Amino acid sequence: MNAAGGLRRGLLIAAVAWLAGCSTDSEAPESAAVDGEWAYTVRCSYCHDVPNGIGAAVTPGVLAAYSTVGQLDRYLRVAMPHEAPGSLPDNEYDAILRYLIESRAMVPGGGDAWPLPDSTRLGSAAGTSDG
Numbered sequence: 001m002n003a004a005g006g007l008r009r010g011l012l013i014a015a016v017a018w019l020a021g022c023s024t025d026s027e028a029p030e031s032a033a034v035d036g037e038w039a040y041t042v043r044c045s046y047c048h049d050v051p052n053g054i055g056a057a058v059t060p061g062v063l064a065a066y067s068t069v070g071q072l073d074r075y076l077r078v079a080m081p082h083e084a085p086g087s088l089p090d091n092e093y094d095a096i097l098r099y100l101i102e103s104r105a106m107v108p109g110g111g112d113a114w115p116l117p118d119s120t121r122l123g124s125a126a127g128t129s130d131g
């Protein structure tokens with residue numbers, strides 16, 4: 001009986017198993033499409049869409065205050081999520097921005113024309129009285 005040999009063999013098996021595990025543990029590439037509604041639900045709504053949440057509801061009027069797609073985009077990337085600003089992958093910020101603009105109807109037909117130029121105005125029937 002050779003205890004050292006058995007230990008070495010055990011370590012080798014563990015190492016091979018670890019390497020095999022790594023090769024199958026592939027993360028989605030940053031460019032992969034992300035569902036914006038899913039990302040918003042996971043990343044944002046636990047503060048913004050719950051009773052007594054620390055963030056206010058993200059209404060069309062709130063979004064319209066950012067004036068343009070580019071300004072809203074920069075705000076979200078710089079300031080949200082509030083406890084870890086800038087921490088999301090690029091594709092998630094992009095998908096969340098698109099989801100908010102589509103779901104709140106901030107730009108007519110905006111989702112179809114994605115990506116929108118930064119200068120695109122954010123409008124909302126709910127947030128303005130005279131359009």
Ligand code: HEC
Pocket residue numbers: 040043044045046047048054055056058062063065076080081082083096
């Ligand atoms: C940890 C809680 C938290 C999370 C997560 C979070 N927010 Fe916020 N959010 C806040 C707070 C608090 C404010 C107010 C910040 C301030 O006034 O400085 C805010 C402000 C905002 C505003 C501006 C509201 C206004 O009146 O101008 C928007 C838009 C917004 N959040 C969107 C998002 C989006 C999109 C996400 C997901 C990527 C997100 N938030 C994630 C807490 C959160």
